[in-house]
Amino acid sequence: xxxxxxxxLQHVPxxxxxxxxxxxxxxxxxxxxxxxxDSEKLPDIKTIDVLIVMGGSMSVNDEDKFPWLIxxxxxxxxxxxxxxxxxxxxxxxxxxxxxxxxRVYPSPVKEIGWFPIYGLPSNDHAVFSFPPKAEVFHWHxxxxxxxxxxxxxxxxDACANQAFQMGNSVIGLQFHLETTPQAALDIVSxxxxxxxxxxxxxxxxxxxxxxxxKYQSINRIMGTVLSYLLGNNR
Numbered sequence: 751x752x753x754x755x756x757x758x759l760q761h762v763p764x765x766x767x768x769x770x771x772x773x774x775x776x777x778x779x780x781x782x783x784x785x786x787x788d789s790e791k792l793p794d795i796k797t798i799d800v801l802i803v804m805g806g807s808m809s810v811n812d813e814d815k816f817p818w819l820i821x822x823x824x825x826x827x828x829x830x831x832x833x834x835x836x837x838x839x840x841x842x843x844x845x846x847x848x849x850x851x852x853r854v855y856p857s858p859v860k861e862i863g864w865f866p867i868y869g870l871p872s873n874d875h876a877v878f879s880f881p882p883k884a885e886v887f888h889w890h891x892x893x894x895x896x897x898x899x900x901x902x903x904x905x906x907d908a909c910a911n912q913a914f915q916m917g918n919s920v921i922g923l924q925f926h927l928e929t930t931p932q933a934a935l936d937i938v939s940x941x942x943x944x945x946x947x948x949x950x951x952x953x954x955x956x957x958x959x960x961x962x963x964k965y966q967s968i969n970r971i972m973g974t975v976l977s978y979l980l981g982n983n984r
Contacts, residue, residue, distance in 0.1 A: 754779045754799035754980065759822060761786055761806025761841060764936040768928035769969035770802065773976055786818045792825050800980060801829040803842030805926065807941060809892055810841065810848040811855075823849040835979040836920045840890050843914070843922030847894035850916070857893040861908045862944060863952025864888075864960055867925060869904050877915050878978050880904045886968050887926040887960075889937055891944075894922075908950040921979060927972035931965055934958065 756779050758767060767774075767781065774781050779800070784790045803826060813819045826849040829836050838846040844854045865888055869880030880903055888906070896902055896914050903913035903921070912924045929937075938945075938954055945954055 752778075755797065756781050756800040756802060757793060757798040758783045758802040758804060759786070759825075759842070760784070760804050761808065762940070763787055764940045765805040765840075766933070767802070767804070768926075768930045768933040769965075769972055770928050770976065773973050777976075777980070779980075786816070786822065789818075792821060795825065795828045795832065795834075798829075798834070800835045801826065801837070803836070803838040803845050805840035805842060805889070808841070809854070810844045819845075830916065830920055833917070833919050837975065837979055838920075838922040839928065840924060840926060843924055844892055844894050846916075846920060846922045847897050847914075850897045852897040853895045854892055855894075857891060857909055859908050859948065859950045860891040860944065861888040861906065861950045862890075863950075863957050864964060865906055865908065865950065867904045867906045867912050870902055872901060872903075874901065876918055877901050878903060878921060878975065880913065880971070884967070884971060885964060886971075887929040887934065887964075888924070889926065889941070889944075890924055893924065897922075919979065921975060923975070927968045927975065929965065929968060931960075931962070934960070934965075 756774055760783055784792050808816055826845055848854050864885050866883050866885050869882050893909055896911055900914040900916045903915055906912050914922050
């Protein structure tokens with residue numbers, strides 16, 4: 751794969767790359783970032799090889815409050831249409847969907863905590879395949895329509911569209927596979943007010959008592975997603 755410059759877009763200070771950092775380091779890739787909360791500017795699209803769009807507490811529809819969303823969506827659209835590997839996580843997946851013209855809107859239920867996703871079987875060998883069932887970390891209140899021409903890769907009991915793929919270079923994940931114990935602590939500490947009792951929202955205690963194996967399991971799946979995206983495009 752050689753050295754690739756992976757650029758990530760970060761929306762809030764408490765949602766960083768998590769387990770993606772060691773994966774990129776071991777693979778020999780460099781990581782640069784645009785932190786919108788620090789008013790940082792986007793790079794020239796030609797200078798990056800891979801785009802990773804992280805999560806955040808805002809909505810893709812909050813352009814009045816966060817005007818940088820407009821230029822960010824254009825940048826994502828450029829990355830998608832230039833066939834660079836693009837990975838979107840949670841808000842990041844919603845931003846990809848929005849950038850290519852799909853609708854993003856409040857989900858009937860918020861999904862917060864450790865809940866299973868179900869990989870959807872596909873006869874298409876060109877698409878990424880998730881395990882038939884995997885318990886993963888969620889923190890989302892919105893959902894998206896599948897972008898035109900994309901394939902749905904996973905669903906959960908609370909949310910029909912959990913992951914999608916466009917071509918062989920773009921994957922959007924509604925859920926978090928990069929979460930480490932520290933990352934879970936960071937998001938709980940900053941978004942505790944969202945933990946309102948509901949069938950699809952776990953308590954802080956439930957979220958924080960997750961076994962280390964759970965984190966290792968999701969981080970491993972994240973590694974396979976990254977290997978797929980970066981391996982396919984070299």
